[in-house]
Amino acid sequence: MHLGQIKWNGATTAAIFNGAAARPIPDYTLLDLIGRAEKENESLPELAARLATRQSVLAEPLIPLQPREVWGCGCTYETSASFRDAEHGSREGFYAHVYKSARPEIFFKGTSRVCVGPGQPIGIRADSKFTAPEPELALVLGARGKILGYTLANDVSAWDIERENPLYLPQSKTYSACCALGPVVVTVDEIVDARALNMTCAIRRGDAEIFAGATPISRLGRSFETLVEYLLRSNPVPAGSVVLTGTGIIVKEDAALAAGDIVTIRIAEIGELSNPAAIV
Numbered sequence: 498m499h500l501g502q503i504k505w506n507g508a509t510t511a512a513i514f515n516g517a518a519a520r521p522i523p524d525y526t527l528l529d530l531i532g533r534a535e536k537e538n539e540s541l542p543e544l545a546a547r548l549a550t551r552q553s554v555l556a557e558p559l560i561p562l563q564p565r566e567v568w569g570c571g572c573t574y575e576t577s578a579s580f581r582d583a584e585h586g587s588r589e590g591f592y593a594h595v596y597k598s599a600r601p602e603i604f605f606k607g608t609s610r611v612c613v614g615p616g617q618p619i620g621i622r623a624d625s626k627f628t629a630p631e632p633e634l635a636l637v638l639g640a641r642g643k644i645l646g647y648t649l650a651n652d653v654s655a656w657d658i659e660r661e662n663p664l665y666l667p668q669s670k671t672y673s674a675c676c677a678l679g680p681v682v683v684t685v686d687e688i689v690d691a692r693a694l695n696m697t698c699a700i701r702r703g704d705a706e707i708f709a710g711a712t713p714i715s716r717l718g719r720s721f722e723t724l725v726e727y728l729l730r731s732n733p734v735p736a737g738s739v740v741l742t743g744t745g746i747i748v749k750e751d752a753a754l755a756a757g758d759i760v761t762i763r764i765a766e767i768g769e770l771s772n773p774a775a776i777v
Contacts, residue, residue: 498542499768500646501681502527502614503556513545514681518553527562527682528737535640535736542684558680560614561648562637566738567612567676569652570724571595571602573717573743591663601719603728604670606652606741612676615770619760620674620777625655627753628774631744632698632762634691634714637682640736642725646684647691649762649770650741651677653754673777677760678739680768687766692717694764698746701759708752712745 499514503521511527512519522530522545530548534541572595595602613619621628635650653676659669688694692715700708724742728734754760754774761771 498545498684498687499681500527500530500541500545500684501561501679502559503554504559505554505556509559511545512556513549514558515553517555519556519558520549520551520553522549528565531562531637531639531645531737540686541639541645542686558615560612560617561679561682562737562739563609564612564637564678564737564739565735566608567606567741568728568734568738569604569606569670569741570719570743571604573601573719573724574712574745575716575718596718601724601727603724604666606676607671611671611673612678613674613772614677615679615772617677617772618674618775619651619653619677619754619772620672621653621754621756621774622655622658622668622672623776625657627657627660627750628653628655629748629753630698630700630760630762631748632696632710632746633741633744634694634696634717634764635678636721636725636740636742638725638734638736638738638740642729642734644685644721644725646682647688647767648678648682648739649680649696649764649767650739651760651762651770651772652741652744653677656750674775676741677770677772679770683767691721694766696746697763698748699761700748700752700754701761702755702757707758708748710746710748714745716745717742
């Protein structure tokens, strides 16, 4: 099932999507719906189908949910670890160590305050000269870390700030409009094997495409379950949290984001997440 949110009767409302059409779920946001499904021990798709209107409307998808917390995972793809070590001038440095070790890198990305949805501007830090998109598959969690579904994410990052010193990671990763999510959440019953998905990313500047990249999710070096298990160690995150699983598409400095650029991330089974960039 494709779940998300629309503007309906003047409010942000959960909806079931079928192409461009959506069946509103009155009086619920998707976060509300997740909470009720957890409380009543009902599957999210079944509850959504039961509460949705029979009538469909044409509506643009908003951010699919306002996540309570967003957590990021780093160096989960070998390409990402190699690039970051190269940027630090170290062939086998601490990024490669994290990629190979049992414990993954997990960091706090933020809350719904820093998140935007399809079509909304993603942020370029005013004090960064190398802000880049990081296209990622994201997990939407229920209670006790149960994976409810998948969406697309853009873990926008000021890489030059982290490159200056890894202790600046929070400033590189967390700031206004640093995370885009959407267009919908596809529930786990519909995507049997998320590792079989393929992701693409493109950056357009005016009429020109200045970057294009792709990766199969199968290159992710850890299982989703491992990432979630480490996240939950001594850290019980609330239902409705989102986990960004890392990027395997590397945007280098010659394609650093500029105001007005359009970043488009796509997985055929989930849809397309497109955002303009703006200085924040």
